[in-house]
Amino acid sequence: MAQSSSPSNVQRAKEALGSRLREIRQDSGMTARALAAAAGWHESKTSRIENGRTLPSDADIRVWTRLCRAEEWNADLIATARGIEGMYVEWRRLERGGLKRVQESVRPLFEGTLRFRFYQSWVVPGLLQTADYTRAVLATAVALRGAPDDVDAAVAVRMERQRVLHSGRQQFAMLVEEWVLRTVIGDSRVMAGQLDHLIAVASLPAVSLGVIPMGIERGDAWPTESFCVFDDARVTVELVSASLTVTQPREVTEYVRTFKELSGAAVYGAAARDLITAAIDALG
Known part of the structure; x- marks a missing residue:
């Protein structure tokens, strides 16, 4: 369970979280563009999150799961995001x-x-x-x-x-x-x-x-x-x-x-x- 604090491993953790959010979006049938429009942010933000370039905030995750009808994943996803760089x-x-x-x-x-x-x-x-x-x-x-x-x-x-x-x-x-x-x-x-x-x-x-x-x-x-x-x-x-x-x-x-x-x-x-x-x- 231990994760290295090196930049490369932190990046891999971000990418893993982004991949999970992408799966949730795809399972809901929403496109990245549609999710961005519904969330009120630029489409590039969705791409940055899904590709691990941007770590989503608690609010971002709540919006994401609400729009994708996957709010049961909130606790795990938020805990993962909070822990990536600090655990x-x-x-x-x-x-x-x-x-x-x-x-x-x-x-x-x-x-x-x-x-x-x-x-x-x-x-x-x-x-x-x-x-x-x-x-x-x-x-x-x-x-x-x-x-x-x-x-x-x-x-x-x-x-x-x-x-x-x-x-x-x-x-x-x-x-x-x-x-x-x-x-x-x-x-x-x-x-x-x-x-x-x-x-x-x-x-x-x-x-x-x-x-x-x-x-x-x-x-x-x-x-x-x-x-x-x-x-x-x-x-x-x-x-x-x-x-x-x-x-x-x-x-x-x-x-x-x-x-x-x-x-x-x-x-x-x-x-x-x-x-x-x-x-x-x-x-x-």
């Missing part, structure tokens, strides 16, 4: 303004979401991290990607964001692979503190924590890239070099389905605590 953002470009800025940029999303579904195959989910663990994770971004070193300020923002866990109106379903518990971030002291914190935070009324054990038969619940589902409207996916934002309803549905499959492979409650405790014991 794939390079970490380095985000981090150029500082790690604190990256953390602050998602505050409205976290405050406005009611249902969170997080799957982590790399690290402990940010909302469940201790300050020391977060500091170690963000320090890696500074070391490997040359981000500005404002780690302490960024840690403070992330810790403040965790107050949503206690809002009383939001629900959090968290899934982690067992190897996340076994991967030492920072040092043994930091990791032990993080694992102790996981046991404590899993007892919060709003939090469901599932751990997918190593060595089980997983069926269709294959490990995948880490992702977060915000309500049923948006997904963010963590890649090595970028953050991918998915808003197209059909693609969001795929991630919701994947989360459900992964949830079925996880253990909860006492069984999850046993795996966390075993990881603490393994630290010595």
